[in-house]
Amino acid sequence: MNTPALAVERLTVFHRDQPxxxxxxxxxxxxGVLTLLGESGSGKSLLAQAVMGNLPAALHCTGSVHVGGERTDAADQRSRHAGWGRRVALLPQEPWLALDPTMKVRRQVAESYQLVNATRPPAGAAMQLAGRALAGLGLQDAADKYPFMLSGGMAQRVAFLATHAAGAPLLIIDEPTKGLDADRRGEVLDLLLAARAEGMSLLCITHDVWLARALGGRLAVMLEGAMVEQGDAAQVLAAPEHAYxxxxxxxxPAHWPRRPALHRPAQRNVVCVDGVAKAFGDERLFDGVSARFGAGEIVAVSGPSxxxxxxxxxxxxxxxxxxxxxxxxxxxxxxxxxxKIYQDPAAAFAPRITLRTALRDLVRLHRLDWQVLDDLLARMRLSTALLDRLPGQVSGGELQRIALxxxxxxxxxxxxxxxxxSRLDPVTQQEVIALLAEQARAHDCAVMLVTHDADIAHRIADRQIALLKT
Known part of the structure; x- marks a missing residue:
């Protein structure tokens, strides 16, 4: 029998004594490929970190992990560090965590080829390989930019290429299609399928049901830290057994009901935009764009990354x-x-103070009601115990809801x-968007909603604006 790329047995991750x-x-x-579906905070990313031997210091685990037939005790996190990049590679959920802010994009991808990939091409060849890889995902114009100059979707694709270039036989990818438009999602899928065709094994963590369906292989569903369903992806998606x-x-989003239209006479405009243009250096983003944002309405803004x-x-x-x-x-x-609700929620919080301290400062400064915050968190199924953690100690989806x-x-x-x-599973996404829409109507708040999801835009927005690359 062939040795599996990855086998995990009785793995449990603890915070103190709490699993x-x-x-x-x-x-x-x-x-092969295994896709993990599940809501934000269900433990998908923690499982990936435990497999990599990269859990936060406050956590520990039990069980065993077999990578390419080599067994290690899950509790011995350091023993797997030597295999990083060479036997198993991880693309984290936040692309910014995988990119060096001081290094240009092509050099970052080239270094994975030159220093980690088993072929170890010379510097010139590595740069050529990096250039071709970037062009393959429509990123040739990003080659000589720094990460801070990229959109979220572009940074996601660059981080994916740098991880893939290492050539590890097992690739763990955490939310590879979040924040990408339909065309870019298709390009990432093509790259994943090409990697499988080359013999690479994939553990894909996602809330994107489309991606899980397209990848095939096996599918597992996680809920509250446990695996509640597992089987052939096509079979589970066609006839799921578990209620969750x-x-x-x-x-x-394709199944959501259409939000009722806003009917208000003499609607007050909060912002009016008239013929704006913007460029950075020689790169012109848009020109002649006009729009208005009325009190209580949701305006969806779409366009390619x-x-x-x-x-x-x-x-x-x-x-x-x-x-x-x-x-x-x-x-x-x-x-x-x-x-503003940031695309990267970590950018909205000071990294070295707890969420509770940050929110208490806000409440005190603006003389707000903490009970209102408690009610909002409860509506989004967030425990207030999360507020005693640092921003980096909660999942991306949890942090996104706290930011909202x-x-x-x-x-x-x-x-x-x-x-x-972008970091939420479909169930939580539907709940959160409904809350945002409800609050907008209740408080006459205009919402400019940037989304790549045409179904969300169609079902939730009063009007839509499409930006096209000039």
Whole structure:
């Protein structure tokens, strides 16, 4: 029998004596794929970190991990460090964590070929390989940029290429398609399928049911730290046995009801945008864009990765000035009346203070009601115990919801929501979008919703704006 690429036996991850991930068993055959579905905070990323031997210091685990037939005690996290990149590679959920902010994109991808890949090509050849890989995902224009100059979707693809270039036979990928438009998702899928064709084995962590269906292989569903269903991907998706799996599939945005239209006479405009243009150096993002954002309405903004959606939102907020055109905000509104939900939620929090301290400072500074925050967190099924952790100690989806609660607590006049549910599973995504829409109507808040998901835009927005790369 062929040696499996990965076998996990009775793996449990603890915080002190509390199990966060419980009694996990899974096997990935050589050249095979296992996709993990589940809600944010269910333990998917913790499982990947335990397999890699990269758990946070406050956590420990039991059980065993077999990579390519070599068995290690799961508790011995350090023993697997020597295999990083060469036997198993991990693409983390936040692309920024995988990229060096001081190094240009092509050099970062080339270093994986030159220093980690078993072929060890010379520097010139490694740069050529990196250039071809970037061009294959439509990133040739990003080759000489630094990570901070990239959109979230572009950074995700660059991080994927740098990880894939290492050539490890087992690749763990955490949310590889989040924040990507349909074309870019297809490109990532093609790359994953090509890697499988070359014999690479994949452990894919995702909330993207489309990706799970397209990858095939085996599928496992996690809920509250446990695996509740596992089997052939096509079979599980066609006839799920567990109630949570059925609920997960039913909550895909294509199945959402259409949000009732906003009917208000003489609607007040919060922001009016007239013929704006923006470029950075020689790269022109958009030109001649006009829009209005009315109190209580949701306006969806879509467009391919790199088309300037985040930049356009920053113009609306006043964080950037347009090169041409004008942005007019309603008179009498304080700067705090304009709020942003960041695409990368970690960018919105100080990394070295607890979430509770950060939120208490906000409540005290603006004389807000903490009970309102508690109610918002409860609506999003978040335990207040999470607030005693640092931002890096909660999942990306949990941090994204906490960021949303913080913004809603301010009762702003306009929210720029930049992919606010990109890290959420379909069930939680539907709940959170419904809460955002409800709060917008209740408090006459305009919402500029950046999304790559056409189904979300169609079902939730009052109007849509499409930005195209010029």
């Amino acid at each position: 966060l991930v419980r009694d996990i068993a899974l096997t990935i055959p050589a050249g 799996t059925r609920r997960l599939l039913a909550a895909e 790199g088309s300037g959606k985040t930049t356009f939102g920053n113009l609306v907020l006043g964080l950037l000035a347009p090169d041409r055109g004008s942005v007019t905000r309603a008179a009498g509104l304080a700067p705090t009346a304009f709020q 609660a913080r913004v809603l607590l301010m009762k702003p006049a306009l929210i720029f929501a930049d992919e606010p549910t």
